[in-house]
Amino acid sequence: MTGEGAARTGGCLCGAVRFDAVPEKPEIDACHCSRCRRWSGGVFLSVPCGTSLDVRGGDALGVHRMSDYGERLFCRTCGSSIAWRMQDGSMSAVAFQAFDDQSGLVFAEEIFIDDKPPHYSFANETRKLTGAQVMAQFANEQGA
Ligand SMILES: [Zn+2]
Ligand SMILES: [Zn+2]
Numbered sequence: 652m653t654g655e656g657a658a659r660t661g662g663c664l665c666g667a668v669r670f671d672a673v674p675e676k677p678e679i680d681a682c683h684c685s686r687c688r689r690w691s692g693g694v695f696l697s698v699p700c701g702t703s704l705d706v707r708g709g710d711a712l713g714v715h716r717m718s719d720y721g722e723r724l725f726c727r728t729c730g731s732s733i734a735w736r737m738q739d740g741s742m743s744a745v746a747f748q749a750f751d752d753q754s755g756l757v758f759a760e761e762i763f764i765d766d767k768p769p770h771y772s773f774a775n776e777t778r779k780l781t782g783a784q785v786m787a788q789f790a791n792e793q794g795a
Contacts, residue, residue, distance in 0.1 A: 663729050670745070676699060
């Protein structure tokens with residue numbers, strides 16, 4: 652049994668990429684933005700893990716940078732999505748589906764809700780933030 656504050660292990664489909672991460676809070680967040688949807692092949696469900704993400708994979712660990720602040724980690728061998736993080740490591744959103752132990756995590760928030768395609772909706776009761784609200788919150792946290 653792992654609780655809040657404990658490191659959890661995880662990895663990709665083929666096992667070439669493995670990680671340890673400590674959830675900042677026992678929460679699952681969904682991102683409906685078009686980048687996350689293309690990248691994950693679905694809705695990117697992640698767990699906020701702050702600076703704690705420790706990922707290993709050698710040559711199998713791919714890093715894709717689309718913006719000048721964020722990067723996406725994936726497995727070059729099997730294609731699994733692993734995490735989105737700040738390039739300076741100050742924040743990470745680790746793929747919920749990549750964790751070995753998903754116990755105790757609660758689906759709490761949906762972001763970029765205004766980018767969600769109309770074809771589906773989650774029935775869970777969640778906080779819902781638009782892209783503009785997320786970027787405003789992000790700017791506040793950075794002290795900008
Ligand atoms: Zn893999
Ligand atoms: Zn996104």
